[in-house]
Amino acid sequence: MEWFKTLNWAGVLEWLNTIVASLSQLLATAGVPEEYRPLAAFGLLYLGVTVVVLLFVLLLLKLLRKGKKPQTDEEVVAVEPEPEPEPEPEPEPEPEPEPEPEPTPGVLERFKNGLAKTQSSLVGRVDNLLRGRTSIDGDLIEDLEEILITADLGMATTQQLIKTLESSRSKGELASPDQVRQLLMEELAKILRFEGQQLDVTSAAPFVIMVVGVNGVGKTTTIGKLANQFARDGKKVVLGAGDTFRAAAAEQLQIWGERADVEVVCNVEGGDPSAVAFDAAKAAVARKADILLLDTAGRLHTKVNLMEELKKIRRVLDREIPGAPHEVLLVLDATTGQNALTQAKLFNEAVPLDGIALTKLDGTAKGGIVVAIAAELQIPVRFVGIGEQLDDLRPFDAEMFVSVLFDTK
Ligand SMILES: Nc1nc2c(ncn2[C@@H]2O[C@H](COP(=O)(O)OP(=O)(O)OP(=O)(O)O)[C@@H](O)[C@H]2O)c(=O)[nH]1
Numbered sequence: 001m002e003w004f005k006t007l008n009w010a011g012v013l014e015w016l017n018t019i020v021a022s023l024s025q026l027l028a029t030a031g032v033p034e035e036y037r038p039l040a041a042f043g044l045l046y047l048g049v050t051v052v053v054l055l056f057v058l059l060l061l062k063l064l065r066k067g068k069k070p071q072t073d074e075e076v077v078a079v080e081p082e083p084e085p086e087p088e089p090e091p092e093p094e095p096e097p098e099p100e101p102e103p104t105p106g107v108l109e110r111f112k113n114g115l116a117k118t119q120s121s122l123v124g125r126v127d128n129l130l131r132g133r134t135s136i137d138g139d140l141i142e143d144l145e146e147i148l149i150t151a152d153l154g155m156a157t158t159q160q161l162i163k164t165l166e167s168s169r170s171k172g173e174l175a176s177p178d179q180v181r182q183l184l185m186e187e188l189a190k191i192l193r194f195e196g197q198q199l200d201v202t203s204a205a206p207f208v209i210m211v212v213g214v215n216g217v218g219k220t221t222t223i224g225k226l227a228n229q230f231a232r233d234g235k236k237v238v239l240g241a242g243d244t245f246r247a248a249a250a251e252q253l254q255i256w257g258e259r260a261d262v263e264v265v266c267n268v269e270g271g272d273p274s275a276v277a278f279d280a281a282k283a284a285v286a287r288k289a290d291i292l293l294l295d296t297a298g299r300l301h302t303k304v305n306l307m308e309e310l311k312k313i314r315r316v317l318d319r320e321i322p323g324a325p326h327e328v329l330l331v332l333d334a335t336t337g338q339n340a341l342t343q344a345k346l347f348n349e350a351v352p353l354d355g356i357a358l359t360k361l362d363g364t365a366k367g368g369i370v371v372a373i374a375a376e377l378q379i380p381v382r383f384v385g386i387g388e389q390l391d392d393l394r395p396f397d398a399e400m401f402v403s404v405l406f407d408t409k
C-alpha cells in the first residue's frame with residue numbers, strides 16, 4: 001500500500017486533464033457540440049481504461065495457465081475445467097508395438113483342445129487310477145479294463161489291450177504306474193498305425209474320392225475342407241454334388257466350392273445321383289483335374305436299396321475313369337460312439353472302404369472310438385475333424401494322436 005500513499009495524485013490528475021483535453025479536441029473535430037464534449041471525453045476515457053484493464057486480465061490469465069502444469073494425478077483432478085482449454089501438445093507418437101502373433105493356436109494345441117474331452121474320459125481316469133500306486137495288481141488291471149470299455153475303445157480292443165498288460169505284468173515288466181502308462185501308449189499307437197495311412201492323391205489323375213456316410217455326419221463339410229486344402233496345395237479340384245436327395249444339398253456344396261474357388265458339377269434336385277457321378281467324372285477328365293471329390297446323399301446303412309445306389313455310382317465312376325473311385329472315404333461322427341462301428345461294417349459290405357474320416361472329435365468324450373475303428377475294421381483313419389473351421393480337418397497321425405492324448409501337463 002506504500003506505493004498508493006506515495007503516488008503523485010496531482011500529477012495523475014494533470015495527466016488525466018491532458019487526456020480529456022485531447023479527447024475534447026478530437027470530439028470537436030468530429031462535430032460534437034461543446035456542452036457534450038467533457039461528458040463524451042470522460043465516457044471515451046472510461047471505455048478505454050476498461051478495455052485496457054480487460055486486456056491486462058486476459059494476459060494475466062494466459063500467463064498463469066502456461067505457468068501452471070499439473071504434476072500428479074491428484075493435481076489433475078483438482079484443476080478446474082478451463083473455459084477454452086489450450087490444445088494439449090500432441091504426445092510423442094509411441095513406437096508402434098510389434099504386431100501380436102496370430103492368436104490361432106498351433107496344430108498341436110488345436111488338437112489338444114479338440115481332444116480335451118476324450119483325454120479326460122480316458123487318460124484322465126487312467127491317471128486317477130494310477131495316482132499314488134506303488135505296485136500294479138490284478139484289481140488295478142480290472143479297473144483299467146472298465147475305463148477302457150467306457151471310453152469307447154470297444155470290448156474286443158479292450159480285451160486285446162488287457163491281455164498285453166497282463167502278460168507284461170506276469171513277466172514282471174509292469175511294476176510302476178509309469179510303465180502302465182507307457183505300455184498303453186505304445187499299444188494304442190500300434191493299433192492306430194497303418195501302412196499307407198496318409199491319402200496319396202498323386203497315384204491317379206483325376207484321383208476320385210467318393211464320400212459316403214449316414215445323414216449329418218459331416219460328409220459335405222469334410223469335402224469342403226478337403227477341397228480347400230487340396231486347392232491351397234495347388235491341385236485342380238472338381239466337386240460333384242451327388243446328393244440329389246436333400247433339398248439345398250447342392251447349394252451347400254456350391255458354397256464350399258466358391259470358398260475354395262473350385263468347380264462344382266450339379267444336376268437337378270431329385271435326379272439320379274449316378275448321372276451326377278457321370279457328369280462330374282467327365283468334367284474332371286475334360287478339365288484335367290487332379291482330384292474329383294464326389295458328395296453323396298446321407299443314407300441309413302440299414303436301407304438296402306440306398307446301399308445298392310452307392311454300388312451303382314461306383315460302377316459309373318469306374319466306367320468313366322478306370323480304377324475310380326480310388327478312395328471310398330467313409331465319414332463317421334465320433335459322437336455316435338459304438339454305433340459308428342456298425343455303420344462302418346455295413347458300408348464296407350456295400351462299397352469296400354479305403355479310409356475313414358472321423359468328424360466331431362472336438363465335441364465328444366467318445367474319441368476312444370478311433371481305436372476301436374482301427375482295431376476292429378482294419379481300415380485306416382485318414383482324417384479327423386476337430387472343429388468347424390476350414391483347417392479343423394487334419395490328416396490323422398497315430399503317434400501324434402497318442403502323444404497329444406497322453407500329454408496331460
Ligand atoms: N464340431 C464339429 N462339427 C462338425 C465337424 N464336421 C462337420 N461338422 C458339422 O456337422 C454338421 C453336418 O455337416 P454336413 O457336412 O452337412 O453333414 P452331411 O453328412 O453332409 O449331412 P447330410 O448331407 O445331411 O447327410 C454341420 O453343422 C457341420 O458344421 C467337426 O469336425 N466338428
Ligand SMILES: [Mg+2]
Pocket residue numbers: 219220221243249295296298
Ligand atoms: Mg451333405
